[in-house]
Amino acid sequence: MSEQHDCSREPGDAVPHILRKWLSPFRFWFTAPSWEHLLVLVMGALLSPGKRTVTACLRITGRAEVSNFAAYHQLLNRARWNSRTLAARLLSVIVARLVPEGPVGIGMDDTIERRWGQRIAARGIYRDPVRSSHGHFVKASGLRWLSFMVLSPVPWAKCIKALPVLTILCPSERHDQKKGRKHKLLTDWARQGVLQLCRWLPGREIIFVGDSSFAVHTLAAALPDTATLITRLRLDASLFAPPDQRHEHTLGRPAQKGRPLPKLKTLLKDAKTEWQRIVASSWYGKQTDKTLDVTSGTGLWYRRGTPPRPIRWVLVRDPSGRREPQAFMSTNSTLSPLRSLPISFGAGRSRSPSPKRERILAWKPNGSGTTKPSCARPRRCWRSTASSHSGHAICSVMASFPMPPPGTRKQSSPSPMPSVRFA
Incomplete structure (x- = not known):
């Protein structure tokens, strides 16, 4: 025996x-x-x-x-255990403990793991987001990972933490060409991960938050009815008014869009733009009670080949002029401007959770869903990243959540979430 x-x-x-x-x-x-x-x-x-x-x-x-x-x-x-099944179980545990009711906020962000070697076949050359700037481009070689993180306020930390639940390896284009496979873009993996998380949380409203890399029409068009995408928006994005109503004498096919709306960058220079003064409780994680000017509107986000998507855009500017104006969008056009505005602008300074710590729950695209590697032989043991910050993405979507009814919140303990009030 x-x-x-x-x-x-x-x-x-x-x-x-x-x-x-x-x-x-x-x-x-x-x-x-x-x-x-x-x-x-x-x-x-x-x-x-x-x-x-x-x-x-x-x-x-x-x-x-x-x-x-x-x-x-x-x-x-070598051991056989299904990482996707563990990721689904981890998501259910986190949601049951920290977000038992209401919308579930999930941040999306990609990060580069700098690894070299003959067995690291899926690595590529990408832009280094940490060392690069607007005028200086720095390349980095390594593996590209896409992380999905549950955004939830942690009571003992008095702030919002990003808890990684799913990590997807995004092979480089050169690696896919060698394997004879069609290359998937980062947004393609994001669409696949978004749909997977929606299947794992049936019946729950999910708010996905990402940076400008995820502001693409194909990702917004693939969202189910229970999901909302909040991300940055280009100041020169093409927005349109709703099409005119048809009557019995209207000829031709139904129009998908109406007249073009003014560009957001023109609204910044227009003296007739009505701005609303607000005060954000947190500004880049250091300054408090930051004064901002915001304006908002709705429109159809359209590109040929994809169906038009109604969105709510929010334009933000710094009255002091120290920060460049920024635009945000939400695929849920019924949200109020302040609720669709991410408040934690300091998320751009924090880095993504390192894949070295979370690959134990990684979803590797080798078709089997198991942890047997197809490109690398892992040699490290990674710890849990329950206290990791998301990076580069707009991490705080708590302002987009419906406020609890009056009298239900405890007044004895301060809320860890950032807030907004009118100036």
Whole structure:
């Protein structure tokens, strides 16, 4: 008879009972040996002060001299467990604990993992968002990951945190050409991830938030009725009025759009534009009570080949002139201007959650949905990113959520969410 796995015989610190309780919702999808190895790696990732490699996790938990150290590495590159199923379970746990009712805010952002090697076949050359500026272009080589993060206020942190639930690897165009596959753009992977999250949360209203990379017609056209997209909008975007109503003497096919609306950049210079003065409680994470001027309107966002999409646009300018004017859009045109305006402008300074920490729940596009890698052999152990900030995306959509009825909020504890009031 083969000897059964007994974790108590292994040297090193025992896994705390509280950690087993926290991770118990994921126990069903692992075998007994893989589950014990996973608990050790998670415990080591939480305790490691430096790089969270598998070796560092074993060393800090007292298992530096174990004879079966290869089994811990094989958990990430050979063991069979469905990452997409775990991502769905993680999403349900986070939503049930932190967002039990109301709309669910999900941020989208891409990040680059700088890795080299012969086995890293899906890497490409992209623009470095951290070191690049408007006048200086810096290239970076690595793997491109797309992360979906639940945006929720954490009570003990008194701020909004981005909790990664799904990560998708976006192979480079050169890699797809070598494999003979059609290349998918970043927005194509975003559309696939958006539809997957909507299937995982049936009946819930979902608000997706992203930067200008996701302001594309194909993504907005693919949204289901229960989903809303809030993102930046170009100041020269083509907006149109609704088409005129048809009558019995109207000839031809029904019109999809009406007359063109003025460009948003012309509204900035128009003296007849009516601005509304508001005060934002948070400005780039440092300044409080920031005064802003906003104006809003509705229109049809249209491009040939895609159906017209009714949107609400919000134009924001800084009265002091220190910041450039910005435009935002929401695919839900019924939202009020202040509710469709993301308030946390400081999200552009925070970086995306590193894929090194969250690839344990990554969805790799190899067709099988399992964690067996198709391009790289992972050697690291990544910790949970429950306290990670989203980057470059507009993280705070709490202003777009309906306010609770009067008298239901507790007045004793301050709200961690940013607020807006009229000046």
